[in-house]
Amino acid sequence: xxxxxxxxxxxxxxxxxxxxxxxxxxxxxxxxxxxxxxxxxxxxxxxxxxxxxxxxxxxxxxxxxxxxxxxxxxxxxxxxxxxxxxxxxxxxxxxxxxxxxxxxxxxxxxxxxxxxxxxxxxxxxxxxxxxxxxxxxxxxxxxxxxxxxxxxxxxxxxxxxxxxxxxxxxxxxxxxxxxxxxxxxxxxxxxxxxxxxxxxxxxxxxxxxxxxxxxxxxxxxxxxxxxxxxxxxxxxxxxxxxxxxxxxxxxxxxxxxxxxxxxxxxxxxxxxxxxxxxxxxxxxxxxxxxxxxxxxxxxxxxxxxxxxxxxxxxx
Amino acid sequence: xxxxxxxxxxxxxxxxxxxxxxxxxxxxxxxxxxxxxxxxxxxxxxxxxxxxxxxxxxxxxxxxxxxxxxxxxxxxxxxxxxxxxxxxxxxxxxxxxxxxxxxxxxxxxxxxxxxxxxxxxxxxxxxxxxxxxxxxxxxxxxxxxxxxxxxxxxxxxxxxxxxxxxxxxxxxxxxxxxxxxxxxxxxxxxxxxxxxxxxxxxxxxxxxxxxxxxxxxxxxxxxxxxxxxxxxxxxxxxxxxxxxxxxxxxxxxxxxxxxxxxxxxxxxxxxxxxxxxxxxx
Numbered sequence: 001x002x003x004x005x006x007x008x009x010x011x012x013x014x015x016x017x018x019x020x021x022x023x024x025x026x027x028x029x030x031x032x033x034x035x036x037x038x039x040x041x042x043x044x045x046x047x048x049x050x051x052x053x054x055x056x057x058x059x060x061x062x063x064x065x066x067x068x069x070x071x072x073x074x075x076x077x078x079x080x081x082x083x084x085x086x087x088x089x090x091x092x093x094x095x096x097x098x099x100x101x102x103x104x105x106x107x108x109x110x111x112x113x114x115x116x117x118x119x120x121x122x123x124x125x126x127x128x129x130x131x132x133x134x135x136x137x138x139x140x141x142x143x144x145x146x147x148x149x150x151x152x153x154x155x156x157x158x159x160x161x162x163x164x165x166x167x168x169x170x171x172x173x174x175x176x177x178x179x180x181x182x183x184x185x186x187x188x189x190x191x192x193x194x195x196x197x198x199x200x201x202x203x204x205x206x207x208x209x210x211x212x213x214x215x216x217x218x219x220x221x222x223x224x225x226x227x228x229x230x231x232x233x234x235x236x237x238x239x240x241x242x243x244x245x246x247x248x249x250x251x252x253x254x255x256x257x258x259x260x261x262x263x264x265x266x267x268x269x270x271x272x273x274x275x276x277x278x279x280x281x282x283x284x285x286x287x288x289x290x291x292x293x294x295x296x297x298x299x300x301x302x303x304x305x306x307x308x309x310x311x312x313x314x315x
Numbered sequence: 316x317x318x319x320x321x322x323x324x325x326x327x328x329x330x331x332x333x334x335x336x337x338x339x340x341x342x343x344x345x346x347x348x349x350x351x352x353x354x355x356x357x358x359x360x361x362x363x364x365x366x367x368x369x370x371x372x373x374x375x376x377x378x379x380x381x382x383x384x385x386x387x388x389x390x391x392x393x394x395x396x397x398x399x400x401x402x403x404x405x406x407x408x409x410x411x412x413x414x415x416x417x418x419x420x421x422x423x424x425x426x427x428x429x430x431x432x433x434x435x436x437x438x439x440x441x442x443x444x445x446x447x448x449x450x451x452x453x454x455x456x457x458x459x460x461x462x463x464x465x466x467x468x469x470x471x472x473x474x475x476x477x478x479x480x481x482x483x484x485x486x487x488x489x490x491x492x493x494x495x496x497x498x499x500x501x502x503x504x505x506x507x508x509x510x511x512x513x514x515x516x517x518x519x520x521x522x523x524x525x526x527x528x529x530x531x532x533x534x535x536x537x538x539x540x541x542x543x544x545x546x547x548x549x550x551x552x553x554x555x556x557x558x559x560x561x562x563x564x565x566x567x568x569x570x571x572x573x574x575x576x577x578x579x580x581x582x583x584x585x586x587x588x589x590x591x592x593x594x595x596x
Binding site: 060078080083085096138158 | 496499503504519594596
């Protein structure tokens, strides 16, 4: 057996989740993946494939109908301070100041800490996300980007083993989103933070992720492939597109989301599929065979122009 | 612009008041001429004053102002059971209202928490609440008098029973509709149930709870007058009834005005408290 440090921090084994009373529908089934220590894993897929449900299961807010999720070889039973969540809607308490919102988390983590120590610790993380000077403000006085910064500070302040991010930047405007992505990249690389994030945004996935998990459309969604990001880790939003791997990875993912995610069942009917070991692909290294054999559709080009994949908004 | 409108509204209010007082003066001042036509037998029977109508029992605005002034300069005199200053009577009423109201808050807010957090408890208690809520609080009075055997405590009980429902229902509603994401934050931070109740659910539900408390204080102040008319002894309600027996309409009008003023102050106080716990989103 591998030494502890080399074993994955998170391992999802054959998890599935069904919803509904009499007519049970499986949103996803037989999903296997892992997250290594210090790794940034992004899960991407269309609305309705159960992305948020998977994140909630990792957070302990929801339980799988089948299978288990292991953290450090122990099965998840409920939420834990070891796994901090950054919510899509920032989820700040509107009656608390920025300072109090972060202190609420710090106090939860270390209830015995004296007031001064909590305050200093809180300040450290408010400074880290660049909100120095706004400590006494209420969330309503902050812009969307600043609110999400508080959400990030709150999650980081408890020094979790892993961060779970639920489309953290999707409610922000493009400019703010870019700045925040850069900062998250900087913070996560500096602290070697383990992160699991879900997103709709292909560029965001390529910028942040070490591995990108592609999910097919629901119901009965499954992991189609895991894309290895072969670009160097020291990338920035600014010069990422100049790297030769960038467009190959991007085209591969967009093509998957536009065409293959719908018709994945037909695809595997001919070539077989092992849910326990979904194919690990590195489209950045060479021209992908699939993309070369057929012209990219108009829809793919159009999706390539914007940041967001055309899809239904999730409720 | 806004201040201009405020000034004009104030002028209009004053005009309306002047119009009302003027009409009142005309209506009460013009009844002097009819004295001659009264049958002397009838006059002997019911008393000269009343029969002649020369001086109507309905006071003029000036009489009422004079009466109010008398009360204002000496609100707390005590000359026996049936002659206490209006300040003392108001104090009795306010004390009863606050007593019953605070007891109701102590009972309704924790129970409302329980109902709001547990769908099971909600379902179990709902039929009782539905039946008990529409009962006129005064209908409880005989039962209260029989079991408690003290008229003052009985009126406190009546206040309790009438102010409990809005607080209970609003607390339960407020607690049940706390945003799920805030509860999820508390869950992922492994916040204990007691800390969660006080630091997340209570502040989140506080505006709704305060709305219920504001409705309650209004109802309690409405009910106390009727309750004190029934049980007698002390209080502003008893004062009104006593002055009716004395046929002192000026005193009754004074009391009515004061009841309105105190009711407004109580409402403003609760509105201010509600504003203090409201959070903008």
